[in-house]
Amino acid sequence: MADETAGEKASIVVFSGDMDKVMGAFIIANGAAAFDMDVTMFFSFWGLKAIQKGNFTGKSFFGRMLGLMNRGGAEHIGPSKFNFGGIGRWMFKTMMKKQNVIPLPDLIMKAQEQGVTFIACEMSMNVMEIGKEDLIDGVQIGGVGSYIAEASDSNFSLFI
């Protein structure tokens, strides 16, 4: 398969900040990269949480409140269902570990090692008061135009 897909493109908008969906996005991204596809991930809105370092963010009152309620970082984000204030995150992590599923921080690292391009949505960063210094290394900043350019040229493009 890798021969047939070499040089083909995939693009993924990571809009969700839920652990399960973000993991799904990275599993697909890593899978496509393993097929020698050229993969770009666009992190917008809640999806920025996946590529934050995990420090508290925000400058204005609303920005700080949002940073507090909605702390980013691959270690902190919870699943879309049954989180129950963090118990669900712990439960899923335990269940995944038992099955040797690669944890989210490692999936992110693996994607970077495989050359997946990470683009953070500038408008979302501004609205949510997340600065470049709040993001992990190796992330580019871009607008919707950079997504359209990739998506229109992709074999498949997903909104997650």
Next chain:
Amino acid sequence: MADETAGEKASIVVFSGDMDKVMGAFIIANGAAAFDMDVTMFFSFWGLKAIQKGNFTGKSFFGRMLGLMNRGGAEHIGPSKFNFGGIGRWMFKTMMKKQNVIPLPDLIMKAQEQGVTFIACEMSMNVMEIGKEDLIDGVQIGGVGSYIAEASDSNFSLFI
């Protein structure tokens, strides 16, 4: 870029009625239209809320109850997280305004001005008891077939 993408197609199913996701859909639609792409948006289920005028809808008991709990209209819909009975909507609107993000009603108008085609899913309208008179002007009514026809011919197609 606009030269390369001129005449290419994008299609978006707007299934979600959450303010943040609907805004994401319209930002992508407007971005693609700005690249001279031919863009079609299909509003189904909760996504119908985005193109409702905002009046209360429904005829049967369930229909009215749904119309009440789930009032449509670009001004009324709240974000997928942290809405807290409308506080979140107001907070995000304030944060977005501060960053000069185009508000949702203007994004919708801009999409129509740029020639984005709006199709409302007929089956969803029937189930949710939303009539053509409850929708903003310029919306076509269609079925799943009209989506498949566009999607199979699109450079990218998203489900939001």
Next chain:
Amino acid sequence: MADETAGEKASIVVFSGDMDKVMGAFIIANGAAAFDMDVTMFFSFWGLKAIQKGNFTGKSFFGRMLGLMNRGGAEHIGPSKFNFGGIGRWMFKTMMKKQNVIPLPDLIMKAQEQGVTFIACEMSMNVMEIGKEDLIDGVQIGGVGSYIAEASDSNFSLFI
């Protein structure tokens, strides 16, 4: 249209286990199959619920707890909004029935009759402790690679 799309491919990741989104996925899948497209659905994470038989699942303490809180089966899953412990499911079912919308179990059967391929994500099955015996008949088991192979070759690919 069916002539133009005959032999073309569509692929859908069903990640959500919410009744409304799962129905959306099957309506699109059936629509594409009716256009003679070659359709593959990948059921991962919560999406597995749609193709479970509906028995309680899980072996470990966490697995059983998850099976209890999150019972699968086309008859048991509720909508993404307004479920209220099952009332919403009943309300939507009633509203759909009134409009002669095909109920979910029949949509699933129709998809199988039209030759839609069902693939269950092996990693999700392991994590959630769902066995092959917990799934309806006619489902293949696969990994992310089988999705990438289909998606890279699809006219459209959706993440639902």
